[in-house]
Amino acid sequence: MITNLSVPPMITEAKLVELFHQMWLIRFFDEKVDEFFAKGMIHGTTHLCVGQEASAAGACAVLEERDKITSTHRGHGHCIAKGADVNRMMAELFGRETGYCRGKGGSMHIADVEKGNLGANGIVGGGIPIAVGSALTSKMKNLGYVTLCFFGDGASNEGSFHEAINLAAVWNLPVVFICENNQYGMSGPVKEMVKIANIADRAAAYGIPGHVVDGNDIFAMMNVTYEAVQRARNGEGPTLIEAKTYRWKGHSKSDAKKYRTREEEMEWRNNRDPIARMKQVLLAAGILSEEEAARIEAKARQEIEEAVLFAESSPMPSLAILEEDVYA
Amino acid sequence: MITNLSVPPMITEAKLVELFHQMWLIRFFDEKVDEFFAKGMIHGTTHLCVGQEASAAGACAVLEERDKITSTHRGHGHCIAKGADVNRMMAELFGRETGYCRGKGGSMHIADVEKGNLGANGIVGGGIPIAVGSALTSKMKNLGYVTLCFFGDGASNEGSFHEAINLAAVWNLPVVFICENNQYGMSGPVKEMVKIANIADRAAAYGIPGHVVDGNDIFAMMNVTYEAVQRARNGEGPTLIEAKTYRWKGHSKSDAKKYRTREEEMEWRNNRDPIARMKQVLLAAGILSEEEAARIEAKARQEIEEAVLFAESSPMPSLAILEEDVYA
């Protein structure tokens, strides 16, 4: 039990240290991917969540293993936070047979079904109804699990958002909707794309609670998600959480970022870095020392290097698998 | 100018009398259609708005001729209220060449483009984005017209509702959304299909005003729509109006109405009949006498009989037109 910090009951000191490590892992994973894309070493496209680590890590921290998530095109963080193996993730980006999808999915389709990650999604808003369906299973089979549904501010303007949340609300399903509002949908500033201050205010349209949270504060993320997960697990229905955050990088592999200023970026990088903020708290609470923090950071960095080695040394899929996996 | 009643400025006594007549026209039209369907004399299906006359007549009363509407599967009332000729409407239902759509559209697709009626729609929620597009034209060409967009309570759960209203809101378009909440979407009670008290509350999700109005009170309808139309015309953007009303008949041609009680139906018929209510007000205000009211009612009934004669005596479309009208 942690007494000097307000955290959900299952969050031990060890777990906090693990989360600190996890955030680094997410960051280094995506920075490495960024590097490879810049060098043209990876095929396709990718969407990085550097700067958004706390919302993924914080939200998933309060889940049980049996709980499920649905993720997005910007999904590496969610995937790691739900317990995926970075080796297999990196292998997927390299298009290898050892990847989560045997090289068939790539960045936008990594799923880790055994760990309850029902998949990234290349369709903005595409995962929201799926999360509702997963929650329906939990309710109908009385399985007690909760489904966390991640999506972006931009996705909140898709019809699927509206239809799915309403359905979850009227059926009172155990699902928590987490809108990661990183201020832009590709290039569209949220201020121009909705006429309201908070996406969370849309919860009222479905008769469910809505909460705005600082998505770069992992403690706030854990607390607000924990409460929503508890509600869901207790049969009290869905919640909409809006995590205000920011993506440090461009939207995808090439982005001149004309739609925002460098000053704005610097403000978020310098003053609201979720990892730096967590570190400060852990240091202040005496949970970590500077040395331990540095060691964890280095370890995460090392793990990503190893993931790259794993990926690079993994075999390419054989052409024979092209027509496999279409049908079960 | 009417001094003893609160009505929008353009509503004269003569206009009120005209509206009284119009409501009867709507009612008799749909009752006649009901009769024909029951007898198997009309092909296809239909959706009657008996009991909902005031929302159509009241909303359209404050429009100018250049203003536009989009309508729904339950669209005969809107169509008449926007100035359509009942002869050509009836002819359409009879599948005749003289019908609004040359017999190609039927009940669900009557449009009267010259009068600004952009059409009924067989797709629930299908007309909402179209109304937004029509409003966009008005804004881009600076035409000053307003578009009234009708849809049902059920339609408010379609993704198109969400996407289109948000778009209209962020673009500040001259469109007024009118949700005719007749308590059911086919058989689905609105109480089970949304978890909120008023559909109008959804306006807050888009940062636009929302109003609940007694849809069976034509005066209330006129006033609230007038205000919204004024806002739209003044460049202040869209409004969502929810008109609480009730359909007296079944959903479409065959409906055992198991999803509601006969008592509920009687309550609405006996105590909230929009025509009876208007009549009472007009009598009390001295605008109509009982005799005049009876004469107007009889006239409307007669016009529908004539519409039937017109339809019956109109030619069937020739097979030659089958492949016409696909492309402009």
Add this chain to the structure above:
Amino acid sequence: MREITYLEAVREAMCQEMRVNPDVFIMGEDIGVYGGAFGVTRGMIEEFGPERVRNTPISEAAIAGAAVGAAMTGMRPIVEIQFSDFITIATDQIVNQAAKTRYMFGGKGKVPMVLRTPSGSGTGAAAQHSQSLEAWMAHIPGLKVIQPSTAYDAKGLLKAAIDDDNPVIFYEHKLLYRTKGHVPEEPYSLPIGKADIKRQGTDVTIVATAIMVHKALQAAVELEKEGISVEVVDPRTLVPLDIETIVASVKKTGRVVVVHEAVKRGGFGGEIASLIAESEAFDYLDAPIRRLGGKAVPIPYNPILEKAAIPQEQDIIDAVKETVFRR
């Protein structure tokens, strides 16, 4: 054997599965006390309750997507989309999610769901309620596509669809709902991917789907009177397609007419005709392959126009004769 309607056969297949398998449930608009737009689910909510016969808001994308999510996590949902035209609102969830999930995930997960939906014209519901868009779904890898033409086939194929571990689109033709046929009372399954020869013949093959099977059979009776022996092959399932049975028939008869209600241009008849042309049957063809399909128009309301928009018995007779008397 007892006779029941196609509609009852569909309902019976669902009810029998739901009695034995608690993972099977159905959701859709107005499928509760209303019994669905066509009455297919009538009585089901009374038997299975509102948890397993789930009345939904009018939200096709969410319904289809919720089915995908439920299927991925262990349920076997049946979705009723009130008219197949409304698939247009749920297309992303069906085509980009349900159909592709397993492949994108490299063989992980499965999506055992059935999407049942009424299609076709003939009810006067006009352009937005009368389409036959099965060719779309048949174009999508990862989906299976079924179009039963009889009560017997409907029951057996629906059981097979529910038992299948993949997303299956199950088209029910509105005008077939009231048609009757002999249907065993006990549950049975028909193989998905096996055509059925609905009538044996030697002079010409008609490959017909859904309601066109019946028009073809009527045409065959007329043609018989003129000494033309018609074989009617009903693919029953478009994906997978039993091309072997079709090819074997064409090799036997040397002449073929393919007929469906869907618009001819871009309809699945083009696929069937091309497969025949690409097959060993090509060398057996004594006349060009004929295709019949709907005219390139939205379905009109007026009943005379409506009928004229799609092939009728006489059109089939004419096409067969042209094929048979060629050269």
Add this chain to the structure above:
Amino acid sequence: MREITYLEAVREAMCQEMRVNPDVFIMGEDIGVYGGAFGVTRGMIEEFGPERVRNTPISEAAIAGAAVGAAMTGMRPIVEIQFSDFITIATDQIVNQAAKTRYMFGGKGKVPMVLRTPSGSGTGAAAQHSQSLEAWMAHIPGLKVIQPSTAYDAKGLLKAAIDDDNPVIFYEHKLLYRTKGHVPEEPYSLPIGKADIKRQGTDVTIVATAIMVHKALQAAVELEKEGISVEVVDPRTLVPLDIETIVASVKKTGRVVVVHEAVKRGGFGGEIASLIAESEAFDYLDAPIRRLGGKAVPIPYNPILEKAAIPQEQDIIDAVKETVFRR
């Protein structure tokens, strides 16, 4: 003549129209300062301003539907759907509204809109961003469907599409964006419904669309070396389809291979092959019609698998040889 890219040709067609016709405007996601996902609209918001280059929320159904409404009331909207796969979210508005409005209204009103959208695989964007679903749209009466393969065609056909009074679906192949061609600077229009013979030949006809035109032309060069003279016909527009030009070519060569990137099963190649088989060219055929198309799989991510999922130059060469050396 000056050379520009396909992408520039598309942009130029739009800009030239927008300069002369105030009713023409464009809307879509990220088409403003970002210039669209592929950069097609880069610079346009700077020239025309945000009122005529309208950046939208991520709401495909509303964007398409707003275009329908705007078109019905006097504008000539161009809609950019970021990837053609996302048409699945706007399908109702395109198929049930845009395509059918005029017919349902008995010839009243018109819907002059162009929906431009990038399609095809080859960028590693995997299953939900790489489809070729043009066959769907070609199946829908009321729509016109264009698939330009060169910069020259793109510019001329896009002008024609914008000037057309009907809804037009305009597919741009992602891998063609960077290809260059000779394109006149002044505005010009190419007829919608006229195929183009991209290469003359005498032994065999290849009917190829979009990127496959280029692969077919490369294959033709190789085949030439082996003494096989290939004619390459590019339909350019699927609806209306210039079947006359195709049939004339096949009558001349007696052999035909139809190739597209879209999944073969249910692809538009079936329509083309069947039309050829139904035509007078049937009697001129010296070999069965061959079709090549994508494998029946979602497009995989891995670049080797991705390429293997669709026809490549070698596949075309092989198919042509099989056709030519048959019997």
